[in-house]
Amino acid sequence: MKAINAIRMGGVDVLPLVEGGKGVAVSNGATAGAWAAAGGVGTFSAVNADSYDAQGEIIRQTYSGKTRRERHEELVEYGIKGGIAQAIEARERGGPNARIHANILWEMGGAERVIRGILDGAKGMVNGITCGAGMPYRLADIAREYGVHYYPIVSSGRAFSALWKRSYSKARELLGGVVYEDPWLAGGHNGLSNSEDPRKPESPFPRVLALRNQMREFGLGDTPIIMAGGVWWLEEWEDWIDNADLGPIAFQFGTRPLLTQESPISDAWKKRLITLQPGDVSLQNFSPTGFYSSAVHNEFLGELEARSERQIAYSSEAVGDHTAEYLVGPRRRPVWVTPHDNARAQSWEKAGFTETLRTPDNTLVFETPEAAREIIDDQVACMGCLSHCRFSNWTQNGPDYTNGKRADPRSFCIQKTLQDVAHDGSLERNLMFAGHNAYRFTSDPFYSNGFVPSVKQLVERILTGR
Known part of the structure; x- marks a missing residue:
């Protein structure tokens, strides 16, 4: 396997390994801090993140408002407090030089208010904002106001072009990287356009190359692209590494960090992951967001x-x-x-x-x-x-x-x-997001005999290969 060298991202040198932010209370301060401490970029989810009481117990989110608007205000308050709590934990675990990102969905309720509240309440603890699920035009304005880098999530060069022309060109210096999230491989919500067939996957290489060529037109040839979706062993991506046509590339891992000691998901969920078979993760369009999403079929x-x-x-x-x-x-x-x-x-x-x-x-x-x-x-x-x-x-x-x-x-x-x-609910009666490569837990010898690595062990394994 090729040597994996640090790249320049967000103004610092880091390993080109990024933890993918995962939904409600899954990517948290513990996972983000551990990933960053291992030399990569840790990401906690700022989507309805957990907060804690005085005894350190998770505060379950319950709502007493009589109207939707009243309950929405409660949700925003929960989101801000939870995001601050996770940012603090990520920084404590990762250390002062760790690279910590907060992941938000632009289509989540009160997204702009929540991320502003987190950045206000956890000053200096968050280095970057990763944001997808929609067209987050105002992301650059928030980044400029708080002096953090921003990392939009797109699934095509065309989407990035629209964002750049309308907004991002005004905050060029804070664009830390662009996340290409493959709509047929990534877990969670996927950015399929109306012109793309969910049943006909396209190879990511030409799509990422088109994104790079679009970025070069804007003078962004040295801005990293972060490949998200379908990444397991880096030797399977050797033609991407140090590829002059693609330019600087980092790799995002969303599914693999689920099966770590720091991961907050239940033991039952972790055991379920190592039983998945090809085809057990499906792309479906039931989400209330209107986006397609990938989850374990149950x-x-x-x-x-x-x-x-x-x-x-x-x-x-x-x-x-x-x-x-x-x-x-x-x-x-x-x-x-x-x-x-x-x-x-x-x-x-x-x-x-x-x-x-x-x-x-x-x-x-x-x-x-x-x-x-x-x-x-x-x-x-x-x-x-x-x-x-x-x-x-x-x-x-x-x-x-x-x-x-x-x-x-x-x-x-x-x-x-x-x-x-x-929070330990039924695995059959709830939505379980996962990337389409999740079935590889079953055949990967790294996880034989039910082995669950620490985040540090996982990052070391990724760097050394099979």
């Missing part, structure tokens, strides 16, 4: 798939093929469906899926009474964890704080499930 995703299959189109009038009357809801209001769909609806009802829920697309989905009640309860309990939510129809923008569409029962409350799985 009962939770299976039920979402089945729910969408139990779906028929309806019309408020008898028109075209919609000639069969169907009565909806407790008031038995009539809608019209096709005779074929009417027969399907009758079969679902006989199977116990007796509740109908309307979607924004003039369709009906069929669920059991218990599942329908849970969906409605979750929609009512919305705390505004996203800037826009298709599941609950929340938007953080006034005056009415709704997206103007019917709440979509084909999606789910992402805050509820990610909080639960991160």
Whole structure:
């Protein structure tokens, strides 16, 4: 394997190994500090991060506000306090010279307020902001205001070009790097565009080369690109290392740090990782963000798939093929469906899926009474964890704080499930994000006999190869 040398990133020399930020309470101060102490760039998630009480116990996020707006304010407060707590721990574990980044999702509720609150409350502890899930134009303004570097996450040169021309060119000196997150390989939310087919993966090399060529047009030939998604053994990427066409490259590891001693996920989750097989991680479009995302296929995703299959189109009038009357809801209001769909609806009802829920697309989905009640309860309990939510129809923008569409029962409350799985909840009944290479835990001899490395051991293994 080629020698892995330090590169210049964010104004300092670091190993080109970056910890990927992972969602709610998974990448935390412990993992980030340990990764940075090993010589790379540690990243804690600033998305609804955990905070602690006086005894050091995690404060579970509960909400007492009577309205969504009131609960949203509670969520923002939780997010700021949690982010500060994780920044402090990362700095304490990593040391004064560690490179610590905070990862935020631009589409999370109150994203700008949360990251500003963290940077105010943990002054000098955060060296960089990594940000994706949307088009974070204001990221450069925040970086300039607080004197930190910024690392936008993109999945194409075209996306970066739009960000650069509109905003980033005004804060050139603080652009520490650009994260290319492969939309077919990375875990979590993926940046597939409308022109890309989720079923037809494209090779990352030409896409990253196109990004580099676009960056060179802007005078950014020496700004590192961080490859995220599908990275396991660095010898598999030797043609990327010291490649003059690609320029400086770093590699982001998101899935592998899950299986470390410092990782806060449950032992059951860690054991599940070393049983995964090829194909167990799937790309699906149920997220309330509207983005595709990659997660371990389990009962939770299976039920979402089945729910969408139990779906028929309806019309408020008898028109075209919609000639069969169907009565909806407790008031038995009539809608019209096709005779074929009417027969399907009758079969679902006989199977116990007796509740109908309307979607924004003039369709009906069929669920059991218990599942329908849970969906409605979750929609009512919305705390505004996203800037826009298709599941609950929340938007953080006034005056009415709704997206103007019917709440979509084909999606789910992402805050509820990610909080639960991160705090020892059911692995089958919750969303488990993972990259598509997660199945390699099973065949990698490094993890034989159930071995769980420390972060330091993992980084050493990455640097020395197989």
